Amino acid sequence: MGTTRNARRPGPEGRPGPGSKSVQGAPGGPIVTVSRLRKVYGPGAGVQDVSFCVNSGEIFGIIGPNGAGKTTTVECVSGMRTPDSGVISVLGLDPRADRAAVRERVGVQLQESALPPLIKVGEVVELFASFYRQPADPAELMEALGLSSKRGTRFARLSGGLKQRLSIALALIGNPQIAILDELTTGLDPQARRDTWALIEHVRDRGVTVILVTHFMDEAERLCDRVMLIDHGTVAALDTPAALARSAGGGSYLRFVPSAPFADEVLTRLGEVTALDHAGQRIQVTGTGDLVAAVIRALEAAGVEARDVQAESATLDDAYVRLVHQELRNPGQGALRS
DSSP states (O other): OOOOOOTTOBOGGGOBOTTOOOBTTBOSSEEEEEEEEEEEEETTEEEEEEEEEEETTOEEEEEOSTTSSHHHHHHHHHTSSOOSEEEEEETTBOTTTTHHHHHHHEEEEOSSOOOOTTOBHHHHHHHHHTTSSSOOOHHHHHHHTTOGGGTTOBGGGSOHHHHHHHHHHHHHTTOOSEEEEESTTTTOOHHHHHHHHHHHHHHHHTTOEEEEEOSOHHHHHHHOSEEEEEETTEEEEEEOHHHHHHHHSOSEEEEEEESSOOOTHHHHTSTTEEEEEEETTEEEEEESSSHHHHHHHHHHHTTOOEEEEEEEEOOHHHHHHHHHHHHHHSTTOSOEEO
16 A cells, blocks of 8 residues: 655645745746647547646646556647647746747656767766756756766666666756656666655755656655546546545455354445455455444454454555546546546
8 A cells, every 4th residue: 555745735726735845936836737638649549638737846646557648748748749739838838839948947857768878977967967058066966866976887887776867867957847757667676666756756845846657556646746647548537646545446445354254234234334345255345434443343243253454545556447447438437636
């Protein structure tokens, strides 16, 4: 079960709550707005109809199945791709008409690095710094991201985790207000993933708003203030990870082995119980409210003891599976948005 950050969760109307950092005068309000974005490549491919906003100072997650339109969406936001229709505003700028200005303010890390294998870490960071009028200090940035000791190392000799650190450095070297990070931890081992998570939080703490594309639900649940699920090129859900888990994940789960057989009605008649499933000797109860206490009391009244008890709350992963399956059954139906 994933963990979520409690600090800086958005308050009412999707705005960050007390203690949020603002970015260069934008006090927690939207700095990216996308309305009715459409970019198609063929039948069912690309983005069909996507609308959302990103608030200053938040980590905004975009999740969805492969081919759902996640990368196309952020490429349109960054100005790298021209949409077929729709309106995009990034810091009050049009990503295509004001492309140069947007590039000065938005740092982008793509899914795959395309750097010469023999170039050294220090060389590439300094090269990218030369592209900007007011870049970050290369030495300071490499120190902050743990790359100073690798300054003379060639790109081909870097581990996967260090390559991702370098990708983040190149996304930040222009002192951007917004960083777009696309599938940042794909292919990394568990420790490298967690190190990268810490770096993403460090980027946010530097005052940078982050748009994070990922297909790892634990990553989105751990890092993101709000999450948008894209499926079949449309927005299937948009809310905080906790709210999505509550709304679509079914509440809480309780698994146990009963000391003796009992009728399902002992538990299914409880107001807190929404479903009961058997898996061999083990029983799983899904429900809401104070599920554990209600189930234990009902079992005791029936003379049954619950053994090997495991209790957990619904996660973003549960919500994702249910929402995607729902979209497969009823495309375009049942969207959860806020």
